[in-house]
Amino acid sequence: xxxxxxxxxxxxxxxxxxxxxxxxxxxxxxxxxxxxxxxxxxxxxxxxxxxxxxxxxxxxxxxxxxxxxxxxxxxxxxxxxxxxxxxxxxxxxxxxxxxxxxxxxxxxxxxxxxxxxxxxxxxxxxxxxxxxxxxxxxxxxxxxxxxxxxxxxxxxxxxxxxxxxxxxxxxxxxxxxxxxxxxxxxxxxxxxxxxxxxxxxxxxxxxxxxxxxxxxxxxxxxxxxxxxxxxxxxxxxxxxxxxxxxxxxxxxxxxxxxxxxxxxxxxxxxxxxxxxxxxxxxxxxxxxxxxxxxxxxxxxxxxxxxxxxxxxxxxxxxxxxxxxxxxxxxxxxxxxxxxxxxxxxxxxxxxxxxxxxxxxxxxxxxxxxxxxxxxxxxxxxxxxxxxxxxxxxxxxxxxxxxxxxxxxxxxxxxxxxxxxxxxxxxxxxxxxxxxxxxxxxxxxxxxxxxxxxxxxxxxxxxxxxxxxxxxxxxxxxxxxxxxxxxxxxxxxxxxxxxxxxxxxxxxxxxxxxxxxxxxxxxxxxxxxxxxxxxxxxxxx
Ligand SMILES: *[C@@H]1O[C@H](CO)[C@@H](O)[C@H](O)[C@H]1NC(C)=O
Ligand SMILES: *[C@@H]1O[C@H](CO)[C@@H](O)[C@H](O)[C@H]1NC(C)=O
Ligand SMILES: *[C@@H]1O[C@H](CO)[C@@H](O)[C@H](O)[C@H]1NC(C)=O
Ligand SMILES: *[C@@H]1O[C@H](CO)[C@@H](O)[C@H](O)[C@H]1NC(C)=O
Numbered sequence: 136x137x138x139x140x141x142x143x144x145x146x147x148x149x150x151x152x153x154x155x156x157x158x159x160x161x162x163x164x165x166x167x168x169x170x171x172x173x174x175x176x177x178x179x180x181x182x183x184x185x186x187x188x189x190x191x192x193x194x195x196x197x198x199x200x201x202x203x204x205x206x207x208x209x210x211x212x213x214x215x216x217x218x219x220x221x222x223x224x225x226x227x228x229x230x231x232x233x234x235x236x237x238x239x240x241x242x243x244x245x246x247x248x249x250x251x252x253x254x255x256x257x258x259x260x261x262x263x264x265x266x267x268x269x270x271x272x273x274x275x276x277x278x279x280x281x282x283x284x285x286x287x288x289x290x291x292x293x294x295x296x297x298x299x300x301x302x303x304x305x306x307x308x309x310x311x312x313x314x315x316x317x318x319x320x321x322x323x324x325x326x327x328x329x330x331x332x333x334x335x336x337x338x339x340x341x342x343x344x345x346x347x348x349x350x351x352x353x354x355x356x357x358x359x360x361x362x363x364x365x366x367x368x369x370x371x372x373x374x375x376x377x378x379x380x381x382x383x384x385x386x387x388x389x390x391x392x393x394x395x396x397x398x399x400x401x402x403x404x405x406x407x408x409x410x411x412x413x414x415x416x417x418x419x420x421x422x423x424x425x426x427x428x429x430x431x432x433x434x435x436x437x438x439x440x441x442x443x444x445x446x447x448x449x450x451x452x453x454x455x456x457x458x459x460x461x462x463x464x465x466x467x468x469x470x471x472x473x474x475x476x477x478x479x480x481x482x483x484x485x486x487x488x489x490x491x492x493x494x495x496x497x498x499x500x501x502x503x504x505x506x507x508x509x510x511x512x513x514x515x516x517x518x519x520x521x522x523x524x525x526x527x528x529x530x531x532x533x534x535x536x537x538x539x540x541x542x543x544x545x546x547x548x549x550x551x552x553x554x555x556x557x558x559x560x561x562x563x564x565x566x567x568x569x570x571x572x573x574x575x576x577x578x579x580x581x582x583x584x585x586x587x588x589x590x591x592x593x594x595x596x597x598x599x600x601x602x603x604x605x606x607x608x609x610x611x612x613x614x615x616x617x618x619x620x621x622x623x624x625x626x627x628x629x630x631x632x633x634x635x636x637x638x639x640x641x642x643x644x645x646x647x648x649x650x651x652x653x654x655x656x657x658x659x660x661x662x663x664x665x666x667x668x669x670x671x672x673x674x675x
Contacts, residue, residue: 179361181511181537182474183275184351184465185368188454189236189287189375190494191480193505195220195455198227209394212387212452215459219478219507224565225519226506230576230595231526234482234494234501237290239526243479244270244289244302246530246542246556248577248658250612251549255581260296266550271530272302274554275366278539281357283350286310286343286370308346310339316379324419325378325446327385338379340371344457348464355468369461374450374484376493377419384449384456393445396488397632401431404636406621408582408589408604413485413492416443434490444486475536476509477529488632495580497593497602499625499633502578510536513565520561520568523576523595525658527558535560544662559662575653575661581607586620593623594654600625600633601650616655624650 196211197220232242233249241254241261245268249255252265261268269277276282285308289295298307315336319326328338337345347369354365373380401410412429416422427435434440458478465471483501485491494501506529508514513536534542545555563570580591582604590607592614593600606618622638624647637643653660 179358179473180364182354182358182364182470183280183366183533183537184461184474184476185271185288185366185533186458186461186476186478187240187286187288187368187370188458188478188480188505189370189372190482190484191374191451191454191505192483192486192500193227193229193480193503194448194451195505197221197225198505200227209388209392209448211448212384213455215455215462216478216505216507219458219462219476219509221517222515223476223478223507223509223517224514224561225517226508226524226561227519228522229479229504229506229524229526230502230578231482231504232578233580234496234578235580236481237294239481240288240290241265241294243481243526243529244272244299246271246527246558247545247549248527248557249579251545251557253612254294257290257294260294262296262299267553269554270299270302271533272366272368273299274530274534274539274542275537276302276304280364280366281305281354282366282368283354284308284368284370285346285350286340287372288368288370308343308350310342310346312337312342313339320377320379322420323377323379324416324422325443325450326380327382327446327449328379329382333381338381340373340454340457341381343369343371344460347461351461351464351468351470355470358470358473359468371454371457373454374447376416378443378446378450380446380450380453384452385445387452388445388448390441390445393441393448395437395440396486398488398634399434399440399490400634401489401491402623402625402634402636404639405431406604406623406636407431408586408591408621409496409498409602409623411491411493411495413495415495416492432490434487435492440487443492447484447486472511474511475533477507477533479506479526479529480504489634497578497580497591497623499595499600499627499631502593502595508532508536508561508565510562510565513562518565518568520564520572522564522568522572523574523597524561524564525558525573525576527556528561529558531556531558531560532562535562557658571663573658573661573663575658577654577658577661589620590614591621592654594650596650596653598626598628599646599650600627601647601654603651603654622647622651 195213195216197217231239237257238249238254241252252261254261272282282304284303289299357363410431482494483503485500542556545557549555576595578593582589589604591604593602602623604621605614623636624638625633
């Protein structure tokens with residue numbers, strides 16, 4: 136409503152200059168516009184359904200193709216995510232800012248990078264160590280939305296002060312059956328659950344989906360009448376370990392289609408800092424008894440690798456099916472044409488490639504994650520820009536898609552600024568996939584072993600992945616680029632699996648120097664220098 140009034144005012148002032156007659160006419164136009172607005176219902180604002188999955192690599196059928204780096208995969212069974220992708224802005228080359236749960240989620244939810252949130256682990260809470268930053272759900276809540284959260288959105292517990300209370304309008308929901316499945320899950324890295332067990336003890340994500348459906352039914356009437364739009368956030372735990380899923384999903388992955396990765400070895404010339412010993416997987420009782428060391432160039436026994444891959448795919452298809460149930464309810468309620476849907480998985484996952492497991496690295500497989508944004512009226516035909524995007528871009532995108540006041544780019548020190556972002560709205564890409572856009576995207580990962588206090592800064596460009604493991608000062612939150620523990624350069628044109636580190640290859644000397652400079656200049660220097668709303672662009 137306010138934007139219509141502004142347009143009328145603009146017309147008025149422009150016409151004033153043309154003379155008294157026109158001024159009178161313009162006044163009538165303004166009055167008539169206001170009368171009309173008063174007589175009709177205001178158009179309901181767009182709602183947001185915010186879907187999240189844990190540890191989901193972009194191994195979704197509609198994502199397979201040149202953007203998915205490894206050729207080793209079965210055909211995925213993901214009909215619901217495929218359907219959503221077909222009408223979304225499909226970010227096939229989206230990168231997380233740090234490949235582990237809380238740092239990645241905190242960064243996305245605050246629209247700021249780990250060096251600003253100061254969250255690099257699963258313990259620290261950004262409001263204690265970074266600043267009192269406004270989160271995505273909080274921003275919608277502040278603009279009159281009913282903000283409801285359930286499942287895993289923030290990393291639970293201390294890392295979010297208990298699901299970040301300022302973000303939500305009503306008490307947060309966690310699936311009660313997690314209490315039953317928790318202890319079982321510690322014993323099994325994966326488990327196919329039969330129907331009768333599931334009837335007795337529903338899986339937590341199934342309960343979360345059911346709660347999402349009931350929530351949508353509750354918030355729908357006010358959303359449809361225009362009284363109050365909703366922001367409903369639904370966080371699924373799968374396909375995170377333990378891969379526990381309803382038995383029926385394994386049928387989509389017969390044993391005969393599951394293959395071993397073709398690169399069960401660490402990249403040639405990989406510095407040891409790049410490696411993670413995947414303790415997360417090794418602590419499940421069934422894996423622990425195998426005595427796997429987690430060391431470079433070792434991996435799990437062949438049959439275990441195959442089983443884990445099969446179970447991961449099944450757990451992923453289970454998540455897809457729950458997402459379908461929730462989106463289906465949106466349709467039943469007649470809300471699909473007025474609800475923005477975003478979907479993302481918090482980071483990638485290594486399924487035995489390089490002999491590596493879990494996330495906790497700077498490799499492509501850990502930093503590359505799926506993201507979809509459906510904006511009714513804008514993305515309906517499906518848009519697939521071949522651009523590199525980042526998880527910090529989602530906050531300004533949702534804000535622009537919903538028509539809320541745009542949020543400014545953060546200055547260098549934004550610790551005292553509640554609302555700003557270190558990302559860029561992707562709505563210009565939805566309108567024109569060839570719009571000017573950033574050419575480089577950034578992630579990071581800390582290590583304290585084998586060298587103390589090192590931060591691996593990594594950058595993906597069209598052709599390369601370039602990483603420097605620099606000494607890091609946790610007081611100033613600054614790297615020391617003159618003290619490097621390791622450097623990696625992978626040429627994605629010839630080596631999309633990142634099997635050969637070319638950092639010390641003399642024929643890559645020139646490109647290494649360029650990439651190094653670009654990495655040190657950081658994300659600000661990579662921003663597209665063209666932005667129609669220059670107001671929101673603050674140069675370095
Ligand atoms: C954090 O920001 C919120 C929202 O602006 C405000 O209500 C709250 O008082 C702030 N808390 C602190 C500790 O500054
Ligand atoms: C791991 O194996 C690869 C391939 O055989 C080899 O090139 C590399 O040097 C090994 N890395 C280490 C640290 O042993
Ligand atoms: C693992 O180590 C334990 C204790 O040393 C030993 O009893 C067991 O046989 C080992 N298992 C395997 C699979 O090597
Ligand atoms: C939503 O939009 C689609 C395509 O424009 C249309 O077929 C459908 O009837 C609409 N649904 C509602 C509930 O308005």
